[in-house]
Amino acid sequence: xxxxxxxxxxxxxxxxxxxxxxxxxxxxxxxxxxxxxxxxxxxxxxxxxxxxxxxxxxxxxxxxxxxxxxxxxxxxxxxxxxxxxxxxxxxxxxxxxxxxxxxxxxxxxxxxxxxxxxxxxxxxxxxxxxxxxxxxxxxxxxxxxxxxxxxxxxxxxxxxxxxxxxxxxxxxxxxxxxxxxxxxxxxxxxxxxxxxxxxxxxxxxxxxxxxxxxxxxxxxxxxxxxxxxxxxxxxxxxxxxxxxxxx
Amino acid sequence: xxxxxxxxxxxxxxxxxxxxxxxxxxxxxxxxxxxxxxxxxxxxxxxxxxxxxxxxxxxxxxxxxxxxxxxxxxxxxxxxxxxxxxxxxxxxxxxxxxxxxxxxxxxxxxxxxxxxxxxxxxxxxxxxxxxxxxxxxxxxxxxxxxxxxxxxxxxxxxxxxxxxxxxxxxxxxxxxxxxxxxxxxxxxxxxxxxxxxxxxxxxxxxxxxxxxxxxxxxxxxxxxxxxxxxxxxxxxxxxxxxxxxx
Numbered sequence: 032x033x034x035x036x037x038x039x040x041x042x043x044x045x046x047x048x049x050x051x052x053x054x055x056x057x058x059x060x061x062x063x064x065x066x067x068x069x070x071x072x073x074x075x076x077x078x079x080x081x082x083x084x085x086x087x088x089x090x091x092x093x094x095x096x097x098x099x100x101x102x103x104x105x106x107x108x109x110x111x112x113x114x115x116x117x118x119x120x121x122x123x124x125x126x127x128x129x130x131x132x133x134x135x136x137x138x139x140x141x142x143x144x145x146x147x148x149x150x151x152x153x154x155x156x157x158x159x160x161x162x163x164x165x166x167x168x169x170x171x172x173x174x175x176x177x178x179x180x181x182x183x184x185x186x187x188x189x190x191x192x193x194x195x196x197x198x199x200x201x202x203x204x205x206x207x208x209x210x211x212x213x214x215x216x217x218x219x220x221x222x223x224x225x226x227x228x229x230x231x232x233x234x235x236x237x238x239x240x241x242x243x244x245x246x247x248x249x250x251x252x253x254x255x256x257x258x259x260x261x262x263x264x265x266x267x268x269x270x271x272x273x274x275x276x277x278x
Numbered sequence: 279x280x281x282x283x284x285x286x287x288x289x290x291x292x293x294x295x296x297x298x299x300x301x302x303x304x305x306x307x308x309x310x311x312x313x314x315x316x317x318x319x320x321x322x323x324x325x326x327x328x329x330x331x332x333x334x335x336x337x338x339x340x341x342x343x344x345x346x347x348x349x350x351x352x353x354x355x356x357x358x359x360x361x362x363x364x365x366x367x368x369x370x371x372x373x374x375x376x377x378x379x380x381x382x383x384x385x386x387x388x389x390x391x392x393x394x395x396x397x398x399x400x401x402x403x404x405x406x407x408x409x410x411x412x413x414x415x416x417x418x419x420x421x422x423x424x425x426x427x428x429x430x431x432x433x434x435x436x437x438x439x440x441x442x443x444x445x446x447x448x449x450x451x452x453x454x455x456x457x458x459x460x461x462x463x464x465x466x467x468x469x470x471x472x473x474x475x476x477x478x479x480x481x482x483x484x485x486x487x488x489x490x491x492x493x494x495x496x497x498x499x500x501x502x503x504x505x506x507x508x509x510x511x512x513x514x515x516x517x518x519x520x521x522x523x524x
Contacts, residue, residue, distance in 0.1 A: 033424060033433065033505075033506055033509045033510065034387075034424050034429075034430035034431070034432060034433055035430070035431065035432035035433055035467070035468070035469040035470070036469075037469070048429065050389075050431065052431075052469075052470075057431070057432075057469070059389060059429040059430055059431065060424075060427055060428075060429060060430075061424055061425070061427065061509055061513055075427055076427075076513050077316070077425060077426065077427035077513075078426065078427020078428065079315065079333075079334060079335075079426075079427065081392075081393075107333065107334040107335050107336060107393060107395075107396040108336075108395070108396070109336065148346075148394050149345075149394075151395075175427065232513055232514065233515070
């Protein structure tokens with residue numbers, strides 16, 4: 032579908048990336064149309080990340096005022112992380128040093144708690160599995176490729192993690208952090224992620240990724256997402272990171 | 279607008295060998311600039327134009343931001359080497375005007391209210407000019423905007439028609455633009471059947487005007503097929519399906 036294409040005629044409910052024009056549902060983005068019982072939507076193949084409440088994102092601290100941090104979440108809106116979220120209700124700008132908790136350039140995993148058209152998104156790092164990311168290889172991909180990178184029930188990302196002995200932390204905003212002890216493994220994981228990004232809309236991608244990673248068809252399929260990689264050294268150090276990975 | 283020679287021969291062929299309702303060769307490629315969010319390259323006859331779209335992104339300076347919708351900024355620019363004699367790279371009066379009309383031609387199709395407090399920047403760089411560069415620019419900009427994944431009600435296709443030797447012809451080239459009687463660039467949303475730009479340089483009577491407009495709209499519909507093909511080629515290649523999971 033390209034913008035303006037009529038997807039279906041009749042009394043269907045418009046969901047995402049579609050509008051109603053007369054009796055038709057029309058696409059507003061380039062993508063794959065899906066018409067189901069719940070309505071009609073277009074899964075976009077390009078575009079920036081638009082925040083939605085409860086999305087888990089990876090952000091970079093840009094700066095801070097006396098009351099909040101500004102966080103780049105790879106969108107046209109920069110997010111706010113209130114200082115009270117980190118220091119608690121008794122936060123005092125005079126007493127507490129915000130720069131010591133989160134410095135400019137730090138990466139965090141956060142959840143969007145509020146966003147609407149009238150103000151910039153507000154995020155929190157206080158839930159389970161959220162917080163500062165201590166280390167890892169930083170990659171940015173298009174947010175529209177994230178579902179493809181995760182795959183059906185996490186199949187694609189499991190394949191990559193299993194084959195490269197790495198942990199891949201994915202934010203719904205298209206920011207990814209890859210961690211692992213083995214530099215070659217990280218490099219291979221990054222190559223695989225780039226391949227998924229570039230060829231996301233093509234058929235038989237899973238097979239090609241497996242070929243790149245040098246894994247046979249059967250090996251990773253039964254491996255659940257929570258299973259530790261074979262390289263035990265990765266385990267402990269990454270515990271903090273891997274908590275937040277099932278995004 | 280003074281006619282100095284015959285622009286249509288006895289066989290009805292124009293200076294470049296086309297018939298009166300024939301477009302020049304059109305070729306559009308989407309996604310040519312990696313650093314941009316969306317881009318397109320168009321060859322429309324001898325015109326060669328590259329368009330890059332950035333955004334939606336934060337507005338700088340911030341006071342330009344609108345609380346309820348996105349700001350669309352267009353820059354039409356002709357490279358110094360795009361014409362026979364060197365063109366001064368500073369923005370001319372004509373370029374400022376074309377930037378404005380391009381913005382107004384693209385705005386109706388964009389769902390700017392989806393991106394409040396943000397900005398979309400459209401850069402149109404003419405590498406080689408051959409008459410009708412504003413239409414080619416709008417056409418390519420529309421493809422680049424779709425490539426950037428910005429919500430749009432429809433694509434915008436643009437094509438000019440005009441009067442040459444007292445005959446209405448489609449898609450006038452540089453010679454016909456300079457030596458012909460009238461030039462009418464039109465931008466059109468093919469699905470919504472709405473005109474977003476209509477300019478006229480020259481004099482037409484009412485019949486000629488209607489005929490010229492119909493001709494231009496037909497041209498836009500032809501151009502739309504090239505736009506659609508370019509986008510489909512980039513995103514779906516030859517196999518237009520996504521078999522695997524999302």
